[in-house]
Amino acid sequence: MMKLAKLLPAAAWLQGYSKIDLQQDIISSLVFTVMVIPQSLAYAMLAGLPAVTGLYASILPSILYSLFGTSRTLAVGPVALTSLMTASVVAPFAVSGTEQYAAIAMLLALLSGGCLLILSILKLGFLTNLLSHPVISGFISASALLVILGQLKHLLGIQAQGDTLIPIVMSLFAHLSDTHYPTLWLSLCSLALLLLMRRYFATFLQRIGCAKTTVLLLGKSGAVFVVILMTLVVWLGSLDKTGVHIIGYIPTSIPTIPTEMISFELILGLLPGAFLISIIGFVGSMSVAQSFAAKRRQDIDPNQELIGLGLANIGSALSGAFPVTGGFSRSVLNADCGAKTPMVGIVTSVFILLILLFLTPLFFYLPNVLLASIISISMAKLISVEDFLSLWRYSKKEAFLLAITFVTVLVEGMQAGLIVGVVLSLLFFLWHTSHPHIAVVGRLSGTENFRNVDRYEVETHPSILTVRIDENLFFANARSLEERLQTLVSQNPKIDHLVLMCSAINMIDASALQSLEKIADRLENADIKLHLSEVKGPVIDRLQGSDLIENLSGQIFMTQHQAIEALKD
Amino acid sequence: MMKLAKLLPAAAWLQGYSKIDLQQDIISSLVFTVMVIPQSLAYAMLAGLPAVTGLYASILPSILYSLFGTSRTLAVGPVALTSLMTASVVAPFAVSGTEQYAAIAMLLALLSGGCLLILSILKLGFLTNLLSHPVISGFISASALLVILGQLKHLLGIQAQGDTLIPIVMSLFAHLSDTHYPTLWLSLCSLALLLLMRRYFATFLQRIGCAKTTVLLLGKSGAVFVVILMTLVVWLGSLDKTGVHIIGYIPTSIPTIPTEMISFELILGLLPGAFLISIIGFVGSMSVAQSFAAKRRQDIDPNQELIGLGLANIGSALSGAFPVTGGFSRSVLNADCGAKTPMVGIVTSVFILLILLFLTPLFFYLPNVLLASIISISMAKLISVEDFLSLWRYSKKEAFLLAITFVTVLVEGMQAGLIVGVVLSLLFFLWHTSHPHIAVVGRLSGTENFRNVDRYEVETHPSILTVRIDENLFFANARSLEERLQTLVSQNPKIDHLVLMCSAINMIDASALQSLEKIADRLENADIKLHLSEVKGPVIDRLQGSDLIENLSGQIFMTQHQAIEALKD
Incomplete structure (x- = not known):
């Protein structure tokens, strides 16, 4: 049983799953289905795909994650950030709206799923740690801003191109005079209604005397009513005839990847993008999963998450959709609907499938601007100036890192921004560790x-x-350690003993060991004994048998106190 | 004066430089000139350039370094490793032997000098720390092996191509039947004589009753006699008529870079190579300079070294030569000749210039195989198996890193090998720090x-x-810290206080601060107080005013002992 639970985390909660649980989950799923549909359609559009693909991406991936993932609350499906990245990765290879574009998006989902599974097999999940908080924050804010700019063309009903700040803004200005006024009015109404609903719908439900559970259940479903209302307005007013774009006819056959299209070059070209999507998707998903798990005191296994999300993406590719991951707003909706087990993910999938099979005509008159409005509002929440300001107070350097990432994403695109951010984080960190804090220490009177x-x-x-060295000793600071110690010794020519207090050293690599051996040699030539104190267990274990310890002119002391007591005479 | 000495380190030793010093330096320079010429010719050939360029590269660069460098012993000029890298960088852009090839090598020297100056201005010298000991060791061994393989074609007198292991070996095998026997015999004689001279020449001089100073001065000049002998053999035996390659006519006009050849694309293409050459050259040069400085208790200023070497390279470009740096064997010769001040570098340059102007016909019959023999022997010393074995004993992981770098250089070339090595070092280091050693600690009875x-x-x-965390807290381990502490707390459900003992923490970045704040929140929800102890000065300074400290549920203790005394009741 243990083994099955390891392979299939669902086994843990399926055991003891009762009929009453199922009844509850079906109700939650019903509400969740209705609420999640507008979002799914919108994010497919964001990815440059027909809106219906957002529904494809919400079925199989969600089922697979429910079975193989470890979070009980995470909802997997199309998510703003990965959809946006999908658009930016696929765009160089095909024109949005073509079959080829859709096929490449599928291939991207497949590759992205493959990346996640490989990361899991090689236990390389730690690579996601490379994304530091400032880099993620700058990346998300800039991406959200780019998305909003990109949606402006839908909101204004004009043609505009571009992936990055300057081309988008130029293109928008160039076409501003083409603004389609019926579309613009519809946009403004949609935005206003959505914002009003978000702010006051729960209060409104309370006022008209709804029960608390109803308020909790329906309070966030305001968007659904706007969707219904706007669809009716377009249908009844025949606004599509005036040039307002609508979703229109939804095909019911699921596309597949034409095998003759797949080439080694294409895969190689998509791979960096697929890798970034999987890493970014994974990091975002993990942070959502962990915050819910902490609230409910449950456990998340990062490696199993890689498997769950990897399979979800492969499922998405097989469903004719695009990369998916665990989303924040999706999961909040899920929790609000009262989801207690991942069964909600499975039941919801069944409902969405039913809608796809029988109810797609309902979406025919849904205007694109409404989806653009939903996207813009959800993106606006992601732009955080506060984050920058609080970083600025803590560390100018890291605020600077955020700013650089932000600007690079805006100007050069998402991938370039991420790469610049990660490389700069690493350089900052290396710069810090290669200038170690070295302190000359003495005893606080009367203490140890x-x-x-x-x-x-x-x-x-x-x-x-x-001398206390406040840093791990490794290749990046080995040479500067040599220089610093040489300077310290030359400033204190009268000493007979140099004690290195190693309480802050957790690692000594071969480069640093070589430097320490050089230092020991030089001190021996100068008739100064070298001692070590407070060396950590794992460090001293490694050093045993090295030339440094074999030829050490001084001693190794357990504590600095003992060292001083022994040497002071 | 202080300011001048900072800009022009030569001011320090020129002050008080006497006539007697000059006399001594002239004698040292005379011997050094004779000894360094074969090496300089050989390394130019290694770089794929006419042998005479090795002399061009030994004049202006050496003068500039003598004036602007900080080492008193370092000899700057063509060096095996940078010459080899020059060949591998220039080869894709032009055919060795053409004027274009020479011009690109000059441009490379110019760019490489520019890189060094920029590194100095931006104080980015620490970037060279990225090259860890295992990477450098693997890189040098593999490069040396490649050089020897590359010289085999000269030694056998055959045509062969290839930059990396497999093409070279294949090409050698394919042409093995063309072996030119007079060349082969000459090779074997040269190798045998050079090895004998190296081993026994000093002893021989002693036996025939030379004074100690003469032995010391001439003991390493055996190669010069072999050069003279072999040149005579080729000349008297007219071996060049049988097909033995000789240096031949040496042009006396110095080439310049044709400006119409320089394009933005070419510069962009050369830049990565120029950067690697400057970094590798700098690291090698620094290690030689420092080992001599330590022996003589002098100081080396890394930033000033960047300037000295940068100007030397620009000087080399203006002299029609190729990238140079401070070399190990060159500097050993320099020291052996009794060089006490950098004046030797300047005087030697004058001598080499005189030779260039008046004595080049002497080199006409110098056979190429002799230079190939000199190169092969000096390279063979650089292949170190011992280094691998001693690493293997200390750290399997780092030995593995050496091996990967070694194999990558052999199979994929020098640049690829370096990049793979550096990236792997970084990943290993990040892997280590993202799995921090976390220890639950208690008090040793009767002590603090x-x-x-x-x-x-x-x-x-x-x-x-x-809990003592034995690692800096930063983005690469922030998330794993959250997970580990959560696990520890869930394993110890009865605790009221969690004390983080921070004695080994030297840095907390914004990502880690965010994680600590999350941890603090979760602990507060679980009614556990969070305390900190033994926080280092620079760390606590940074943390002041952060949410973590403002809202800390517990206290900050100076020592762990005080924490336990205060909390134990």
Whole structure:
């Protein structure tokens, strides 16, 4: 049973799943289905695909994640960020709206799923840690801004091109005079209604005397009513005849990837994008899953999440859709609908399938601007100036990193921005560790504690220099350690003993070991004994047998206190 | 004066430079000139250039470094590794032997000098720290092996192509039947004589009763006699008529870069190679300079070294030569000749210039195989199996890194090998830091010292959990910290206090701060107080004013001992 639970986390909750649980989950699913549909359609449009693909992407992926994922609350499907990245990755290879475009998006989902599974097999999930908080924050804000700019053409009913700030803005200005006024009015109404619904719908339901559970269940479903209302307006007013774009006829046959289209070059070209989508999707999904898990005191297994999301993406490719992941707003809806088990994901999929089979004509008159409005509003929430300001207070350098990532995404695109951000984070970190904080320390009078001589009133001995190195010793700072110690020794020519206090050293790699051996040699030539104190267990284990320890002129002390007691005479 | 000495380090030693010093330096320079010429010719050939360019590269660069560099012993000129890299960078753009090839090599020197100056201005010298010991070691061994394989065609007198292991070996095999026997015999004689001279020449001089100083001065000049002998053999035996390749006519006009040849694309194409050459050259040069400086208790300023080497390369470009740097064997010769000040570099340059102007006909009959022999022997010394074995004992992972770099250089070339090596070093390091060592600690009975409960017999309190995190907290391990602490808390449900002992934490970046704030929130929900102890000065300074400290449910203790004393009741 343990083994099955490991392979198929669903086994854990399916065990003991009762009929009453199912009844509850069916009600939750029904509400969730209705609420999640507008979002799914909108994000498909964001990915440059027919809106209906958003529904395809909500069936099989959701079922697969429910079975193989470890979060009980995460809802998997089309998500703004991955949809946007899909559009930017596929665009160079095909024109949006063509069959080829759809096929490449499918292939991208397949590759992205493959990347996630490979990361899981090679236990490379830690790579996602490369995305630091400032980089993610800058990336998300800039991407959201790009999305809103990109939706303006739908909201104004004009033609405009471009993936990045300057081309989009130029193109919008060039076509501004073509603004289609019926579309613009519809946009303004949609935006206003959506914002009003979001703000006041729950209060309204309360006022008209709905029960608390109803308010909780329907409070966030305001968008659904706007969808219905706007569809009716377009249908009854025949606005499509005036040039307002509508979703129109939805094909019911699911596309597949034409095998003759797949080439090695195409796969190679898509791979970097697929990798970034899977990493970004995974990081976003994990943070949502973990915040829900922490609230409910449940556990998330990162490696199993890679499998769950990987299979979900492969499922999406097989359904004729595009990359998916666990989404924040989706999962909040899911939790609000009262979802307690992943069964909701499965039941919802069945409902969406039924809608696809029998109810697509209902969407015929749904105007594109409404979807653009939904996207714009949800994106606006993601632009965070507060994040930048609070970073600025904590660390100018990291705020700067956020700003650079933000600007690069805007000007050069999402992939370039991410790469620049990650490389800069690494360089900043390396810069920091290659300039280690080295403190000369002395004893706080009457204690066994040793502190920086520059910060505290401490006791020192003229013949002993104790240096605490506040950094791991590895290739990036090995050479600077040599230089710094040489300087310190030349500034203190009268010492007989140099004690390296190693309490902050967690790792010494081969490059640093070589440097320490050089330092030991030089000190020996200068008749200074080298001692080590407070070396951590794992570090001393590694050092055993090295030339440094074999030929050490001094001793290794368990504590700095013992070192001073032994050497002070 | 201080300011001048900073801009022009030569001011320091020129001050007080006497006539007697000059006399001594002239003698040293004379010997050094004779000894360094074969090497310079050989390395030019290695770079794919006419042998005479090796002399061009030994004049202006050496003078500029003598004036602007900080080492008193380092000899700057053509060096095996940078010459080899030059060949591999220029080869894709032009055919060796053409004027275009020479012009591109000059441009490469110019770019490489520019890179060094820019690194100096931006204080980016720390980037060279990216080259860890295993990567450098693997890189040098593999490059040396490639050089020897590449020289085989000269030694056998056959045509062969290829930059990397497989093409070279295949090509050698294909042409093996064309072996030119007079060349082969000459090779074997040259190799044998060079090896004998290296081993026994000093002893021989001693035996025939030379004074100690003469032995020291001439002991390493054996190669010069072989050069003279072989040149005579070729000339007297008219071996060039049988097909033995000789240096032949040496042009006395110095080439310049044809401006119409320089294009933006060419510069862009050369830039990565120029950057790698400058970094590798700088690292090699620094390690030589530092080892001499340590012996003589002098100081090396890395940033000034960047300037000195940068100007040397620009000087090389203006002299019609190719990238140069400070070389190990060159500097050893320099020291052996008794060089005490950089004046030797300047005087030697004058001598080489005189030779270029008046004595080039002497080199007419110098056979190429002799230069190939000199190169092969000096390269063979660089292949170090011992390095791999000692790494293997210390750290399998780093030995593996060396091996991968070695194999990649052999199979894919020098640049690919370096890049793979650096990226892998970074990933290994990140992997290490993203799996931080976290220890639950307790007090060693009767002391104020706290140690890992798994390694020592220590006292703990049931209501207090003390966790020591043995790693800097930053983006790469922020998320794993969250997970690990959550697990630890869930394993110890009875605790009221969690103390984070921060003695090994030297940095907390914004990503980690965010994670700590999340942890603090979760602990507060679970009614557990979070305390910090032994936080380092620079770390606590940064944390002041953050949400973590403002809303901390517990206290900040100076020492872990105080924390336990305060919380144990």
